[in-house]
Amino acid sequence: MTRIALAQCAPALGAFKRNIAMHQEWIARAKAERAELIVFPELSLTGYYVKDLAGELACAADDARLQPIADASRDLDVCAGFVERGRDARLHIAQGYWSRGKLVHVHRKVYLPTYGIFDDGRYFGPGDRFEVFQSVAGPAGIAICEDLWHVSVPYLYGATGATIVLSPADSPGRGVAEGGDLGTAESCRLMDRFYAQYLTMYIVFVNRVGHEDGIAFWGGSEVVAPDGSVVARAPDFEETLLMAEVDTDLVARERDRNPLIRDERTDLVVAQLERARGMMPKD
């Protein structure tokens, strides 16, 4: 059993130092709750709609401004979002994973939504890979917000060894007229449950709350287990430190009962994609 904390917080837009202090406070609270890992939402150190502030908020992965987060990860692992300036000076929406005082993994958001209310592609360059790394809750992959909406992403993580997907998000709430819940909330819950159950893995969805420029982030963070059960869910629109237990034994039991991942023919997937892309002319 691994005890994890989901920080459903409301970062200050463009105020890096204030957000560092906010992270330290939430990390201390998670520590008091005996968490072994705390996951913050997408761009938790900067806010989401940073627009032209992106460049000045950006940090290289080894930037001294991130040291307070590294320091805070001595007692429990920390997964937090920042604007990364690559060595080639490109900007990325990044999510770091710090453990025992060190940054051990960075995922760069691959799918940058640039439509509707989103403009990621105007300000950021895309990441180019989905890497599984060792987290305190088992082999993990990070899917930042839109990444999770692409079916291939949780699939690739599941197919390459992850048993848990951490999905930090800045999901704006919208669609009140369609009856009942927010349209986006419905979609996210459906995704979380489907991916968790059919890839037999944990989905940890951490969404922020608060407003930016008239847009409300709806929260509703949740952990869904490989059997499709919702382990914990935070309320909509309220700041919440949500605690949940991740049971690695449950992954094993579910995969024994329902060995979809074991039987998955990734070689066929690769071959079919290559044929479709004209890379394997001969059958």
Place this chain on the structure above:
Amino acid sequence: MTVSERIGSIRPDPKDPAPLRIDEALVRRMLVAFVREESAKSGHKRVVLGLSGGIDSAAVAALAAEAMGPKNVTALFMPYRSSSRESAEHARLVAKTFGLALEEIDITPQVDAYFARAGDIDRVRRGNKMARERKSIEYDRSWPDGLVLGTSNKTELLLGYGTRYGDMACDLNPVGDLYKSQLRELAVLVGVPDVVIRKPPTADLWVGQTDESELGFTYADADLILYHLVDRRLRPETLVAAGFDAKLVHGLRERMRKSHYKRVMPLIAKVSLRTIGHDFLYPRDWEAD
């Protein structure tokens, strides 16, 4: 030296205002075409503007007359009883220079009627009220076929030095991307009278007011710093390291941050699937087939 002849990289230097230089003739062509085409696209035949007697509105008046023809420019001078006599003289001189028929509308009766009931209010509120009163008249006079031209320059807009829905309000602003000192260069080229160009800038909202004494710095200093911060995207620390005044650099940056709400459209709370301003985005120049 024209801009195209510049050789070498542009460096931030408090003693070098050269990067602010514009090709006035080119800018004039662009702005005249802007006023002409953008008013026509929304089906308007006239433009309306307030002449204050100052350099910015004078330059806009010149552009408007050139773009629309003087007959299609409604120029209004709207003094309050505390407005200086100089402002009136200069507004008339500007109108005459560009062949405009100047309409004079004294806002004293309507503004004083409000002030009489509002009780003891400070001069900033009084100034804001006057600016909005003037704008309400410009919009009234724009009916049914005119557009209101804005005269706020880039320096004022970036500093938030203006009244929301007052002098900042307009349908088209030809000069909002020119710093005060650039607009002065343009004013010389388009023939704004020398006496208007040389007098200290003032909003003339109370007796003895000047922009630079109220702001606490000169436009020349502010423009160069804003240019490097905004147009060249340099960081405040870089400018300070290059010898610019640290207090002024950080002060300007903070003014920009604090006033940003004044430069954007009102926020609409997004709740539906498609929201005006967020993801209901059509071009303003949406033309009929």
